[in-house]
């Protein structure tokens with residue numbers, strides 16, 4: 247809508263969606279833009295499906311993204327990517343981490359998820375967390391690495407990212423997170439430039 | 440000097456209260472209102488407490504307000520049901536120091552047992568209600584509410600909804616607000632503060648006069664805004680839905696109501712004079728629509744929108760798609776998923792102390808009357824071990840009713856299950872009722888030493904106050920003895936020892952006397968957090 251940029255972040259309770267979306271929102275504010283973010287906590291935190299809408303622009307009204315209007319669908323879990331895919335359109339960038347978390351009471355992960363995502367959006371990008379995790383050395387920095395990747399798609403200067411990450415991660419983990427951010431950025435350059 | 444911060448609606452309300460010079464904050468945790476008070480505790484010079492329930496929170500805040508302090512009171516929508524009693528009479532007594540009740544509704548019931556529309560409370564209790572629509576307004580309206588409260592000598596309700604409370608937006612804040620305010624202390628004023636019928640009759644007249652004055656003045660409040668653009672169709676909005684309307688109908692005329700009780704009648708009439716057709720966009724009940732109709736004006740609203748659930752930009756758009764007289768921004772077509780996915784409902788955390796009890800309750804085939812908290816999830820698979828869940832503190836009374844009616848199948852026991860915070864909130868009175876009336880129910884407190892569902896707030900069974908200070912911890916055994924219960928009918932067991940839980944359950948049920956079983960196990964999320972903090 248207009249020149250508003252919409253990012254939908256999705257995943258499972260406990261994966262760190264809230265913090266990741268906080269970092270992106272703060273960066274947008276430090277970049278001098280208006281930003282609104284919306285999510286639901288409470289019951290959904292107990293291993294339920296979690297989503298966070300981020301909207302960035304000159305003047306943002308609604309904190310909610312309309313269906314079909316996400317410019318980026320950023321997902322930390324495969325099944326959740328598909329659950330929210332109606333928010334993306336054919337031009338949207340879809341970043342999906344290849345992590346599978348079974349819902350409570352579900353023994354077997356449903357088949358064909360990846361294929362269906364690829365069918366719906368042939369240019370969806372899948373990230374295998376393992377090599378990335380090895381490269382950054384700590385699973386705790388994974389989300390910030392993915393944010394580094396995401397940073398390739400949105401135009402904010404690095405100072406803004408740094409300030410936001412510094413504010414949101416525990417002080418003694420900043421270095422590790424900041425390195426992870428750059429690993430993610432490198433991944434963007436290799437894959438998308 | 441103003442500085443920009445990214446704040447949630449809840450944090451913005453706390454910031455507004457701080458800037459307005461609030462020195463006392465009380466409340467009971469409840470999603471989505473909880474972070475207001477939590478955020479208030481981060482500011483200097485403010486006393487805060489988690490009260491045992493919303494009614495007590497109201498009473499404490501009111502006492503402070505009657506002494507001249509500005510107070511913030513927080514609770515979720517259903518919490519106001521508990522505090523409704525003092526609210527209606529506080530409207531009569533007035534407040535002296537500004538008293539603002541931040542009350543969070545939960546359209547769509549993201550974490551609530553019902554979807555009530557608390558605008559009706561403002562109307563029924565005859566107190567002003569303001570409704571901000573974004574985080575900046577959440578802060579600004581809070582400051583406005585304190586001035587309003589003192590100017591008209593009335594409590595003011597600031598209504599928010601989940602979608603605002605938990606959204607994040609850019610807020611301009613005062614870097615060093617002047618918080619200096621003289622607090623006079625309590626001065627006796629029997630005719631105003633002692634609501635015996637003779638005094639109250641006179642005060643009711645004052646309340647009606649105040650509402651009359653407000654009905655006039657509200658038309659001049661800066662928080663109500665009329666924007667005339669297209670003169671064909673106009674929308675009346677308030678709160679979060681205003682942002683959806685602006686998004687979807689960028690050129691429409693909008694009358695945005697910052698104050699939803701009383702409504703600015705003159706402004707509304709003027710709006711009707713300037714646009715041809717008017718629609719109200721509001722979540723939940725047709726609160727504004729019905730009052731405008733009562734003014735004799737033709738307006739539409741609920742004809743287009745549901746009375747259940749949240750509105751969204753998509754829902755707001757739908758009825759007006761293709762409307763020639765209106766620019767409607769249409770959304771792009773979303774991608775389609777063709778395979779069906781299993782739902783991902785919330786569940787008890789792995790290793791949660793409540794798990795063993797529910798397994799046993801199901802194994803024993805007990806009828807379990809339940810309550811509000813993490814343990815409500817015991818109703819879901821794999822436990823399926825809960826049979827009622829209505830309101831905070833309700834489980835204990837429900838079990839008594841089932842016992843009295845005698846309708847339970849032969850051989851099944853009835854137990855009431857309640858959490859520690861909920862027990863303190865309004866379970867104790869239920870237990871007293873059972874003792875007093877000679878019931879034989881078994882009451883089980885699942886004690887995880889915290890109010891876990893809303894984010895680990897301490898309570899009178901945690902041994903800590905809101906700021907982490909050590910304090911008394913309620914002694915279950917002494918309490919039960921004080922209620923005249925037998926010592927052998929009060930047992931405390933470890934939540935991770937299933938054999939002991941089962942043994943205690945069966946023997947207490949067999950005893951056929953009023954019993955209290957406390958199943959203790961620290962919430963593991965809290966345990967992890969404490970370990971991290973060292």
Ligand code: SF4
Pocket residue numbers: 292786787788790791792793813814887891892962963964965
């Ligand atoms: S938060 Fe604590 S009490 Fe609640 S489900 Fe998790 S472990 Fe259990």
